[in-house]
Amino acid sequence: MFSQAPSSPSQPVDRFGNPIDASVGYARGDIIRSSVQEAMRLRQGQRLATARVLAKGPESIAVFTGNQRDFPIRPDDLAGLCEEWVGPGIIANELNAVAIEHMGGRSGDQVAVFNRTSAGIIATIAGLSDGRPVVSFVPRGGRSHASVIRGCGICGSKLIEIDNLQDLHSAVGKSETALVVITTVTSSLESLDAHDIERAVEVAQRSGAIAFLDDAYGARIRPVLHGGRKGLEFGADLSITNCDKAGLSGPRAGVLVGRPAAVTRAQAKGAEFGMEARAPIVVGALRSLQRYSPGMLLEEARAGKELSEALAAKLGPRVARSDLGPVVDENDVLAMLLERSGAPSTSVVPAEAAAALGMVLLRDHGILTTNTHGQPGARVSLRFKPTLDALPRMGGVPAVVDAVLESLATLAPSIGDADEVAELILGASQ
Incomplete structure (x- = not known):
């Protein structure tokens, strides 16, 4: 025994x-x-x-x-762009353009950088769930990232974890769900296929919930290794990815892209919790996205x-x-x-x-x-x-x-x- x-x-x-x-x-x-x-x-x-x-x-x-965990800033970034008060504003447009393109977003989307992808997920759940249930849709055999579970615990939202579309329809329809977190690729690399991602986004939005992709790995694995679409090309409201895995070199950070109102709420909650990325991390995230190559x-x-x-x-x-x-x-x-x-x-x-x-x-x-x-x-x-x-x-x-x-x-x-x-x-x- x-x-x-x-x-x-x-x-x-x-x-x-x-x-x-x-x-x-x-x-x-x-x-x-x-x-x-x-x-x-x-x-x-x-x-x-x-x-x-x-x-x-x-x-x-x-x-x-x-996790490569490099810090790809340039020497001349240190003097100005890494300065806390002015630097983030100077690079905002440049960061928005490269992050939106990387995630397959729309021209009017907004970008926020967090000190970890986990921090971004927790801040998004806390900022957008309004205490209502959160549905987590995961690949068969996979499970939600710990940050999804802990984010729901922090804000007092019931977490409903689902691994198939039939149950997702039922759960979202019955639970007055505020947010559907769609894990496209888990940390153990179980993955959803394109049909399941697309349908999950539709189910969430039809019910009035926000469709949020946890695309930490999937943002690059899906289009590069499997010829699939970028995350926001599925029509999701929000998508987050990790700056130091699956072809991105670092630093450790989470980049959230999506509808401006939703990003702003997540960003504000992240700032309340001290989860926002400081200027040097934001600059590092920009340089990481710029140097990315499939x-x-x-x-x-x-x-x-x-x-x-x-x-x-x-x-x-x-x-x-x-x-x-x-x-x-x-x-x-x-x-x-x-x-x-x-x-x-x-x-x-x-x-x-x-x-x-x-x-x-x-x-x-x-x-x-x-x-x-x-x-x-x-x-x-x-x-x-x-x-x-x-x-x-x-x-x-x-x-x-x-x-x-x-x-x-x-x-x-x-x-x-x-x-x-x-x-x-x-x-x-x-």
Whole structure:
């Protein structure tokens, strides 16, 4: 028996019987009990990365989170455009033009930049829901981003999560919905097809609700990798994307584009919460959009496909193949570790097993993943989305695959020892 605690008959459980925390979509354990321990895990990942850089240099770290996290401002931007009072006004027209084009918007649309895409989503929900229900439409097998769940919690709106059009019609029609959040591509890269996006927008607007696309990945994956439309070309009222993933180089920021009245309300709520992007981030977002090339995303996708094929050749069907790289479900991570250890059971839950494996990958091989550096509530599956220089830094695809196999072998003997796993995830001062 692997479960941490008994679950109620109606509560979903993971493959090992552990009750799933609905707010994050995975089981909590005795090590990672809440967002507090997730923050501690992030600090431990930062300590391991720092130690490796000090010992071996910055080239010893390869980023596989899919987030490039550059800061592409120019030297001459610092003197004027990054100045807080005047700079944002000077670049406003330039930013509007490039952001609206990037998102497929209309000439009269408005743009707002937030310090994170999550911040933009929360601010939009808080600013536009009016305390009424929010419907979240997600791909089958996917789930809403944690920011959607937390945004509804902050403003006291009921969240209704739907993964099919038939239920979406019913939910929107019965709930006096203020806002429909349409997640076109999840963080695990499950995606909606064009028909579902188009119909979801129509259903939302026909009911009088605002159609809001969470297009963090989809803004580029859909048109570049699948020949589809840009987000606002579906007729949605609002769309938000992330400035440091899927072909955009950074900085970390969320760019919201859409109907002026709705953008203004979201922007105002973001300012109330301190979620707005300050001038240097806004300038960085502008430069990121200006330097964007579909070729960057195509190269990321090519590298991810090559890595997926090589890892699947070693680990078999447990490796799922996304548009940007391989994914191994956290339940499969724990199963592989138990198989290698020979242990009949463990008190460690799948999310903790994946976090521990991430720490070994980082400490021993310099592979940085969201399992060590993801924010609280982020997906806990083992995901490899190589940034542009990640594979060359590691020495190529075979070296990454070998690192995964070696890390599984390194961690397996400890998987039955919760104290040892806790120290690995949280550090000795836990």
